[in-house]
Amino acid sequence: MTLAQQVCEACRADAPRVTDAEISEWLPLIAAWQLDAEDGIKKLSRQFKFANFVDAMSFAGHVAELAEAHGHHPALLVEWGKVTVTWWTHKIKGLHKNDFVMAAKTDAIATGLCQ
Numbered sequence: 001m002t003l004a005q006q007v008c009e010a011c012r013a014d015a016p017r018v019t020d021a022e023i024s025e026w027l028p029l030i031a032a033w034q035l036d037a038e039d040g041i042k043k044l045s046r047q048f049k050f051a052n053f054v055d056a057m058s059f060a061g062h063v064a065e066l067a068e069a070h071g072h073h074p075a076l077l078v079e080w081g082k083v084t085v086t087w088w089t090h091k092i093k094g095l096h097k098n099d100f101v102m103a104a105k106t107d108a109i110a111t112g113l114c115q
């Protein structure tokens with residue numbers, strides 16, 4: 001089953017962060033995403049390009065619906081012609097498999113919407 005076909009598991013505060021081995025295994029599956037660390041918190045982010053602000057905002061709305069459906073939410077930066085989506089798990093201050101699943105699902109909904 002691909003990452004995009006998987007579902008988020010209910011994330012608990014004591015859930016384990018992904019290991020370096022898991023990052024090495026899963027990051028290539030979401031090759032357009034980059035691994036960042038902000039204040040020691042690992043995050044996944046990707047910038048999606050659009051023709052204008054309204055299209056960018058519309059995509060952000062689709063991501064919001066996806067997030068609500070899965071109970072797992074990103075940070076969204078909406079600018080003219082682009083949206084930066086950043087996934088991490090607040091509860092564990094780092095990356096959980098859910099973040100890789102949601103990044104893959106974000107790619108799936110972006111298909112056909114972004115430039």
Ligand SMILES: C[C@H](O)[C@H](O)[C@H]1CNC2=NC(N)=NC(=O)C2=N1
Pocket residue numbers: 011071072073074087088089090091092
């Ligand atoms: C109560 C609610 O389900 C939790 O706060 C959820 C909401 N969405 C979430 N999203 C993310 N990315 N991390 C979380 O820890 C998280 N927790």
